[in-house]
Amino acid sequence: MVIKGRRAWMGLGLLAIAGAVALLVAGGLKDNVVFFLTPSELEAKGASVYDRPVRLGGQVVPESKTWDPQTRDLRFVVTDGTAEIPVHSVGAPPAMFEEGIGVVVEGRLGSDGVFESDNVMVKHSNEYQPPHEDKTAAKMFESLVESED
Amino acid sequence: MAALIGAVFVVITGMLGGFRQSESLTRLSRGGVYFVLLCMTIAMIAMEAALLSHDFSVEYVSQVGSRETPPYYTAISLWSSLDGSILFWGWILAAYAALVAFVNRHRNERLMPFVNATMMLVGVFFFGLMVGPASPFGLVSPTPANGPGPNPLLQNHPLMGLHPPMLYFGYVGLTVPFAFSIAALLSGKLDDSWIRATRRWTIAPWAFLSVGIVAGAWWSYEVLGWGGYWAWDPVENASFLPWLTATAFLHSVMVQERRGMMKTWNLSLVIGTFLLTLFGTFLTRSGILDSVHAFTEGVIGPLFLGFIAFLAIASLALIAWRSDRLHAPGSLEGVVSRESAFIMNNLLFAAFTFTVLLGTTFPLIVEAFNGQRISVGPPYFNMVTAPLGLALLFLMGVGPALPWRRTTAENMRRTFWLPVAIGLTVGLLAWVAGIRRVYPLVTFTFAGFVMTTIFEEFRKGVRARQRISGTGPVQAFGQLLRRSHRRYGGYIVHAGIVVIVVALSISTAWRFEREATLNVGERFLIGDYGVQLERVWGDQETQRFVVGSSFSIWDGDRQIGTMEPRMNYYPASQQPIATPAVRSNPKEDLYLTLMAFDNQQGTYATVRAIVNPGVPWLWVGGMIIAIGAVLSILPGPKQTRPTSVVTLHEPAEEPEPAPEELEAVPA
Numbered sequence: 087m088v089i090k091g092r093r094a095w096m097g098l099g100l101l102a103i104a105g106a107v108a109l110l111v112a113g114g115l116k117d118n119v120v121f122f123l124t125p126s127e128l129e130a131k132g133a134s135v136y137d138r139p140v141r142l143g144g145q146v147v148p149e150s151k152t153w154d155p156q157t158r159d160l161r162f163v164v165t166d167g168t169a170e171i172p173v174h175s176v177g178a179p180p181a182m183f184e185e186g187i188g189v190v191v192e193g194r195l196g197s198d199g200v201f202e203s204d205n206v207m208v209k210h211s212n213e214y215q216p217p218h219e220d221k222t223a224a225k226m227f228e229s230l231v232e233s234e235d
Numbered sequence: 236m237a238a239l240i241g242a243v244f245v246v247i248t249g250m251l252g253g254f255r256q257s258e259s260l261t262r263l264s265r266g267g268v269y270f271v272l273l274c275m276t277i278a279m280i281a282m283e284a285a286l287l288s289h290d291f292s293v294e295y296v297s298q299v300g301s302r303e304t305p306p307y308y309t310a311i312s313l314w315s316s317l318d319g320s321i322l323f324w325g326w327i328l329a330a331y332a333a334l335v336a337f338v339n340r341h342r343n344e345r346l347m348p349f350v351n352a353t354m355m356l357v358g359v360f361f362f363g364l365m366v367g368p369a370s371p372f373g374l375v376s377p378t379p380a381n382g383p384g385p386n387p388l389l390q391n392h393p394l395m396g397l398h399p400p401m402l403y404f405g406y407v408g409l410t411v412p413f414a415f416s417i418a419a420l421l422s423g424k425l426d427d428s429w430i431r432a433t434r435r436w437t438i439a440p441w442a443f444l445s446v447g448i449v450a451g452a453w454w455s456y457e458v459l460g461w462g463g464y465w466a467w468d469p470v471e472n473a474s475f476l477p478w479l480t481a482t483a484f485l486h487s488v489m490v491q492e493r494r495g496m497m498k499t500w501n502l503s504l505v506i507g508t509f510l511l512t513l514f515g516t517f518l519t520r521s522g523i524l525d526s527v528h529a530f531t532e533g534v535i536g537p538l539f540l541g542f543i544a545f546l547a548i549a550s551l552a553l554i555a556w557r558s559d560r561l562h563a564p565g566s567l568e569g570v571v572s573r574e575s576a577f578i579m580n581n582l583l584f585a586a587f588t589f590t591v592l593l594g595t596t597f598p599l600i601v602e603a604f605n606g607q608r609i610s611v612g613p614p615y616f617n618m619v620t621a622p623l624g625l626a627l628l629f630l631m632g633v634g635p636a637l638p639w640r641r642t643t644a645e646n647m648r649r650t651f652w653l654p655v656a657i658g659l660t661v662g663l664l665a666w667v668a669g670i671r672r673v674y675p676l677v678t679f680t681f682a683g684f685v686m687t688t689i690f691e692e693f694r695k696g697v698r699a700r701q702r703i704s705g706t707g708p709v710q711a712f713g714q715l716l717r718r719s720h721r722r723y724g725g726y727i728v729h730a731g732i733v734v735i736v737v738a739l740s741i742s743t744a745w746r747f748e749r750e751a752t753l754n755v756g757e758r759f760l761i762g763d764y765g766v767q768l769e770r771v772w773g774d775q776e777t778q779r780f781v782v783g784s785s786f787s788i789w790d791g792d793r794q795i796g797t798m799e800p801r802m803n804y805y806p807a808s809q810q811p812i813a814t815p816a817v818r819s820n821p822k823e824d825l826y827l828t829l830m831a832f833d834n835q836q837g838t839y840a841t842v843r844a845i846v847n848p849g850v851p852w853l854w855v856g857g858m859i860i861a862i863g864a865v866l867s868i869l870p871g872p873k874q875t876r877p878t879s880v881v882t883l884h885e886p887a888e889e890p891e892p893a894p895e896e897l898e899a900v901p902a
Contacts (some may be wrong), residue, residue, distance in 0.1 A: 118615035123609035178830035178841040
């Protein structure tokens, strides 16, 4: 009987832990799943995704980028060919950020239709591409080397 | 190629030798293992030679080598891409297999043939990859004059020489306990001999894995430039999952040794750990998840999944087949006892593993079912794992101080009043110091509690030894470490974990950052630091072009140093590699990352400054863990081995001082 009682205790403890973990996991997943959407998908969802964390993937529309180094305001438009979503973030763009490049931005769509991003990531391949002669870093930033002396 | 044939040979002779219990076949399989190691060593030396001599006719060298890469990074580019990693992996596997075969050449006769066979079965898979889809020795023609060099991320920091090999030694090493458990199942010799034989073979890979994980976090901190060290990246999780189950196993094993319980559980843990290492390799190497580590590659993925599924099903079938021999002679006597603490520990570790595994694979599951692409971010992991981690921390203070079997309320009071008092005092002090966040408060309280328990264990141990041998406290301490190295090594590891947990908690709670664009001569404040831009410069180095920025660091009006965060441009990639500058003191790190710069005159630069309190202690904690682990693997004292048994069995662990004896020491 004594053994049984202890077994019951252990069983109860086990259940309690399993229950607590299940609750934690369910709650954690519900609140922290981030949807990966294209601009069209984001537009289609409209108001239902206002203020929900989203990862938005697409290309930077040429000539849409404005970057002010002093206020560090970065604005650009992301497109998938059909829909366009304006993006705003505060902070320097990643080093390879350029117009036409693929990006993934993390953030939330505001009710004003502007996507407020707190993280801008550039999609780049690790495949080797021989650099353009005039686009090597050494050429591009030549003036910095000379300014040394 | 020869290694593959050798491995197949070992699998066959091993299996036959095991089932027929034939001496000569067993010897043959052992010879086969040595032969495989010889082949793999030749292959690896050949690859290193090709890398170092820049022989670009070898396809792998033409992929990861370049004449400009410094020799150190050329040498370690062996593991900078898929094919080389698998070669290195195969070599480690062969080395472990040969070492196990050699050490056990006169013992565990019933198990060894199966062990050799299982190790080499895994070997066949990896060697097969090498001969087939991931052949590192393919030739290219015409021979290129130069190559792109290794992936820029992997040649930007010396820690790349430490982090991957440590992880591999850990990952691959966990094949050994797996092989022993399979051998135990196959041979039907399911007593504790396989557990005793694998004790060191589990602690050593575990230690490698721990060091590898900490080194990886450090590397990520020093190279990736975002100021953090752990992002719950799928590949980080992949290394963490087997660590969790291996840690659980290290603990539950003791229950089986002492009380003969949890046999099936232990087998499952070992097998699960090994499967998780394969799964981790699969995640890393198949490119199924976007991650900084993934070297995308097509055919390898399905092969890995197939192999994992095969091993999982085969292992389960074996356990089911032998289930009649897995009855536990012992049973749980007291609800509050050492073994129930171990069981709790294992439940928590299992829960931890489950939550991390679920979070890692959830995006795959969801995408498979409804095509939605989602990701599970760090907040999920932090939210779910923090309570589990704290519960484990608490248990770390309770478990070691509880006696086996059962205890009394009086004992509990005597053992725990001091640790509880000190823990609460630490928590109270933190409260008085103005800390109001729940997690840090709880962490500090528990940490005080656990550290006191550990200290008390050492103190009691030293006192007991002093009484037995009549020596001074310092000598007694040395004796204690020598004689019960496994136990006290374990406590040192615990102390290292506490240091890490506290550092994690501090750095998570009080990290702050500021990003600003500065003109040359301008200064901004972050915390107590003044950060002033001095100049922006460019420099052509042999293998890369560097854009750097120099900052002077000020404490009020006093300059306390300079820091130079930079961006490294490697020819192979348009993406520059940010190289943050870190300034450490015991309290905190100041972490500067160059974000953007005026690329013509160098008149301004955008910098992100982060104050990361507590981070240096993460690395200290990692070193403490390594020391503790080494201590617990060291061979036991010679004189305590009963000489008659020494040739047949691993030495029995020095029995820990009986609890009664310890309690007789006045507190």
